[in-house]
Amino acid sequence: MSSQDSHDPRLEQAAATDDSIITAHDKAAEGRPDVDGNYRLIPLVLLFVFSGFIFFGGTYLHRYTGYFSPEIFDERQHAGGPVTEAPQIDPVVLGQKQYNLACITCHMPNGQGLPGVYPPLAQAEWVTGSEERLIAILLHGLKGPITVKGNVYGVAAMPAFGRVAGGGYNWSDERIAAVLTYIRQEWGNTAGPIETASVTAIRERGDRKEWTETELLALP
Amino acid sequence: MKNGPLFFFGLFFALTLSWAGLALGTHAQLGDLQPHYDDIEGKAFPQRASGVASRGQLVYQDLGCVSCHTQQVRRPSYGADEARGWGSRQSVTRDYVHQKRPLLGNSRLGPDLANFGQRAEGAGATKTDLLVDLYNGSQGMPAYRFLFEEREIVGQTSENALQGVAAEGYELVPTERAETLAAYLLSLKQTYEYPEARPYAPDEKQEGAH
Amino acid sequence: MTQTTSSTASTGVSEIDTSSRCALSFLIVASLLWLVTGGLLALLNLVQTHTPGFLADCFLFTHGRLDAMQETALVYGWAGNAGIAVALWLLSRLGGSALRGTNYLVGGTLFWNIGVMLGVCGIAFGDMTSFSLMQMPDYVQPLMLVAYALMAAPGVLAWTGRRKDSTFATQWYAVAALFLFPWFFSAAQVMLLFVPVRGTLQSVISTWYAQNLFSLWMAPLAIAALYYLVPKIRGKVMPNYDFAIYGFWSLIVFGTWMGGRHLIGGPVPAWIPSVALGAGVLVLFHHMIVYLNMSGIGGAGGVVMKFAKYGFYAYLLSGVIDALFSLRSFAVITQFTLFQEAQWQLAFASFSLIIFGALYYLVPRISGAAWPSSGLVRGHYLATIIGCAVLIISLGVAGWQQGTALNDSTISFEAIAAQYRPWLLVASAAQALLLVGNLAFLVNFVRILFVRTSEVSASQFRQPTNLEASSS
Numbered sequence: 001m002s003s004q005d006s007h008d009p010r011l012e013q014a015a016a017t018d019d020s021i022i023t024a025h026d027k028a029a030e031g032r033p034d035v036d037g038n039y040r041l042i043p044l045v046l047l048f049v050f051s052g053f054i055f056f057g058g059t060y061l062h063r064y065t066g067y068f069s070p071e072i073f074d075e076r077q078h079a080g081g082p083v084t085e086a087p088q089i090d091p092v093v094l095g096q097k098q099y100n101l102a103c104i105t106c107h108m109p110n111g112q113g114l115p116g117v118y119p120p121l122a123q124a125e126w127v128t129g130s131e132e133r134l135i136a137i138l139l140h141g142l143k144g145p146i147t148v149k150g151n152v153y154g155v156a157a158m159p160a161f162g163r164v165a166g167g168g169y170n171w172s173d174e175r176i177a178a179v180l181t182y183i184r185q186e187w188g189n190t191a192g193p194i195e196t197a198s199v200t201a202i203r204e205r206g207d208r209k210e211w212t213e214t215e216l217l218a219l220p
Numbered sequence: 221m222k223n224g225p226l227f228f229f230g231l232f233f234a235l236t237l238s239w240a241g242l243a244l245g246t247h248a249q250l251g252d253l254q255p256h257y258d259d260i261e262g263k264a265f266p267q268r269a270s271g272v273a274s275r276g277q278l279v280y281q282d283l284g285c286v287s288c289h290t291q292q293v294r295r296p297s298y299g300a301d302e303a304r305g306w307g308s309r310q311s312v313t314r315d316y317v318h319q320k321r322p323l324l325g326n327s328r329l330g331p332d333l334a335n336f337g338q339r340a341e342g343a344g345a346t347k348t349d350l351l352v353d354l355y356n357g358s359q360g361m362p363a364y365r366f367l368f369e370e371r372e373i374v375g376q377t378s379e380n381a382l383q384g385v386a387a388e389g390y391e392l393v394p395t396e397r398a399e400t401l402a403a404y405l406l407s408l409k410q411t412y413e414y415p416e417a418r419p420y421a422p423d424e425k426q427e428g429a430h
Numbered sequence: 431m432t433q434t435t436s437s438t439a440s441t442g443v444s445e446i447d448t449s450s451r452c453a454l455s456f457l458i459v460a461s462l463l464w465l466v467t468g469g470l471l472a473l474l475n476l477v478q479t480h481t482p483g484f485l486a487d488c489f490l491f492t493h494g495r496l497d498a499m500q501e502t503a504l505v506y507g508w509a510g511n512a513g514i515a516v517a518l519w520l521l522s523r524l525g526g527s528a529l530r531g532t533n534y535l536v537g538g539t540l541f542w543n544i545g546v547m548l549g550v551c552g553i554a555f556g557d558m559t560s561f562s563l564m565q566m567p568d569y570v571q572p573l574m575l576v577a578y579a580l581m582a583a584p585g586v587l588a589w590t591g592r593r594k595d596s597t598f599a600t601q602w603y604a605v606a607a608l609f610l611f612p613w614f615f616s617a618a619q620v621m622l623l624f625v626p627v628r629g630t631l632q633s634v635i636s637t638w639y640a641q642n643l644f645s646l647w648m649a650p651l652a653i654a655a656l657y658y659l660v661p662k663i664r665g666k667v668m669p670n671y672d673f674a675i676y677g678f679w680s681l682i683v684f685g686t687w688m689g690g691r692h693l694i695g696g697p698v699p700a701w702i703p704s705v706a707l708g709a710g711v712l713v714l715f716h717h718m719i720v721y722l723n724m725s726g727i728g729g730a731g732g733v734v735m736k737f738a739k740y741g742f743y744a745y746l747l748s749g750v751i752d753a754l755f756s757l758r759s760f761a762v763i764t765q766f767t768l769f770q771e772a773q774w775q776l777a778f779a780s781f782s783l784i785i786f787g788a789l790y791y792l793v794p795r796i797s798g799a800a801w802p803s804s805g806l807v808r809g810h811y812l813a814t815i816i817g818c819a820v821l822i823i824s825l826g827v828a829g830w831q832q833g834t835a836l837n838d839s840t841i842s843f844e845a846i847a848a849q850y851r852p853w854l855l856v857a858s859a860a861q862a863l864l865l866v867g868n869l870a871f872l873v874n875f876v877r878i879l880f881v882r883t884s885e886v887s888a889s890q891f892r893q894p895t896n897l898e899a900s901s902s
Contacts, residue, residue: 007732009807011800015665020896026596028671057708065701070249071416075700238686282556284494294695303839311697316629328766362486
């Protein structure tokens with residue numbers, strides 16, 4: 001019934017009834033059993049091809065998705081690489097900026113302080129000496145007299161700059177470490193940098209009120 | 221299997237799977253992406269556009285500029301985006317967090333505009349230059365005359381009037397839509413280097429290992 | 431009530447067809463009017479691409495708006511109406527009873543087309559959304575959803591109320607399309623327009639929607655028509671039909687993930703375009719199986735078979751090209767160029783050609799008369815085949831040239847435009863030819879509407895015989 005003499009463009013003739021299309025294909029969908037050694041090649045070919053597609057898709061996804069990381073925008077990148085870490089900020093640059101914002105009013109631009117009122121930072125033993133004492137001063141503040149470079153300063157208190165109870169500045173540990181690193185290499189000071197981890201370690205010992213000189217000298 | 225609710229369930233499940241994967245998945249990953257705070261500059265990036273520029277974005281949207289211009293820069297070694305000066309790094313999701321409707325586009329009949337503001341600044345182009353280009357059009361871009369108004373000069377001439385076109389006694393003034401559109405275009409910058417946007421240099425040895 | 435099953439099964443024209451004549455004719459005339467309108471808008475849009483000054487002074491027809499208007503008119507006007515008409519006819523035929531709820535269908539059609547008109551006018555006045563293939567203004571979108579529900583309901587009812595328990599591939603594909611559309615349409619509306627997601631996540635959803643519009647709506651409707659027309663006209667059982675079910679599910683499961691291929695190199699995590707490529711390759715399994723089933727489509731045939739054949743080949747080619755050009759090494763050249771436009775035209779042409787074939791088959795049956803003019807039929811056929819081929823090839827070549835030139839930073843945009851201009855002139859001519867062909871189709875259809883059934887004898891329709899369940 002499929003061969004027609006002419007194909008009139010104005011009317012296409014049907015060759016099969018709807019019902020029979022459904023029933024015939026329903027029967028065809030059951031498939032034929034493989035008998036007498038005759039088997040169809042198509043199912044094997046399709047299985048092979050589909051497996052090939054899955055294999056390709058799988059390996060492609062493994063290589064080019066960065067394990068579905070939301071931070072990888074370049075498909076060549078592998079997951080967990082260094083670029084997903086935050087860029088390193090130069091502590092001296094950050095420290096100088098912070099110093100100029102907060103410390104400069106008392107300790108002065110040249111680190112000299114104000115005689116009798118604010119201790120100097122330039123070539124001061126408290127700055128270039130023990131890391132722990134210096135971090136403690138900045139974290140929790142200082143109250144009471146303190147001797148710096150032979151002079152006594154006791155009029156003004158140093159506020160607490162760290163993330164501690166009662167502190168008004170709430171500077172992050174990274175920022176404190178940056179400022180301290182800055183002052184330890186400025187105005188002729190040549191002491192080493194301070195790590196953020198050191199600040200965190202001391203802060204995690206617990207909050208406290210401002211240090212006094214005696215308490216500070218008890219620190220290593 | 222096809223005969224019954226299971227069929228509809230299967231269809232619905234297939235659609236829900238792709239919706240969950242793509243829509244919910246990306247939303248879970250990037251839905252609350254925050255601007256990046258830069259300690260040194262003391263600012264969060266990307267910066268919000270000004271009010272005038274935000275209105276300009278609506279003009280950009282309603283004129284359908286997106287049909288010829290993209291606003292997404294591809295990474296330096298992929299195509300000539302960097303070579304054409306469209307941007308030195310790939311655009312990332314964070315660049316668009318403040319935009320109500322990012323107009324990324326998917327056709328480059330005209331140049332990419334993601335860093336148009338920065339390019340204009342670099343070339344010293346002013347808002348007036350931009351408005352003149354809008355009025356005149358160019359070989360590729362039609363002239364947008366309907367964004368301008370030719371009106372009679374009453375009293376003093378307007379500051380914003382464009383020179384050399386209007387007849388005697390008339391001035392050519394950009395409409396508010398043109399002004400806001402120009403402000404929007406000049407605000408387009410994607411210059412801040414986010415951590416995730418830094419160009420990736422493939423390691424030769426690592427690549428060979430695969 | 432409906433006639434007995436015996437008359438339905440054996441005659442060429444039945445109660446099922448004639449009872450749906452009004453409703454389906456309404457859908458089809460609306461679709462053809464939009465086809466012609468959309469075709470005209472598309473022609474103007476293409477002319478603007480090579481002659482930017484054309485209509486530039488009229489704010490209603492500025493290039494961006496015209497682009498959105500032609501897209502909306504063709505996809506929601508032509509494809510929406512015609513696709514639903516074909517799906518409903520197929521489902522009612524195979525379900526064995528007349529369409530129920532035709533009043534709702536007519537109401538739904540009316541509101542759908544009012545919506546498209548409002549949408550196109552809204553875009554002209556600047557309310558477009560800027561989301562590809564979803565440009566209608568916010569205020570029209572919910573109306574479209576409601577209208578759609580009214581139109582699709584008879585189709586789903588034709589499935590649930592079918593006379594036979596067993597189902598045929600056409601029914602799976604048609605019901606899948608009718609059922610899935612409102613879900614992804616409403617999800618996209620909510621997540622893009624009404625409670626928008628943040629930033630570039632919108633582009634992920636927008637591309638998901640645009641892909642679903644083709645893979646889960648247009649493609650299944652076209653394939654449904656193919657599965658019906660081929661055995662119906664050839665009179666043979668389709669080979670390897672036992673695999674048809676796998677072809678169906680691989681389209682539904684994999685096709686919906688392919689949206690990310692438009693976002694290669696874009697400001698979205700790299701896994702999205704990568705997943706899209708994986709899905710694009712896997713969906714080729716569907717194409718393979720449909721190809722195995724459709725072996726009867728080649729060979730001599732009338733207009734219906736010829737349209738179906740070329741539409742089918744275009745569909746296969748479209749699947750391969752979409753997968754291939756999702757590979758980043760090819761996408762670097764073709765992305766953002768006219769080549770992407772050619773890809774879309776190829777996919778759209780595959781749908782349209784198959785639907786043309788289906789319409790040429792079903793309209794005589796619902797009208798009870800043959801097409802009045804064979805000249806108009808042949809003219810439409812030639813114009814469409816030549817027009818589509820020339821349009822797609824010229825856009826493809828122009829796009830490839832444009833892409834390679836874009837990747838060379840020394841070539842200015844003026845030079846690129848001058849380079850693709852001749853190809854676009856050819857494409858415009860092809861688009862104009864398509865418009866002429868579609869006008870011929872519209873005229874022919876309007877004429878068939880006015881043929882009085884009393885003048886016609888059912889004897890024109892040959893009695894079909896029963897298909898034998900042959901060993902395939």
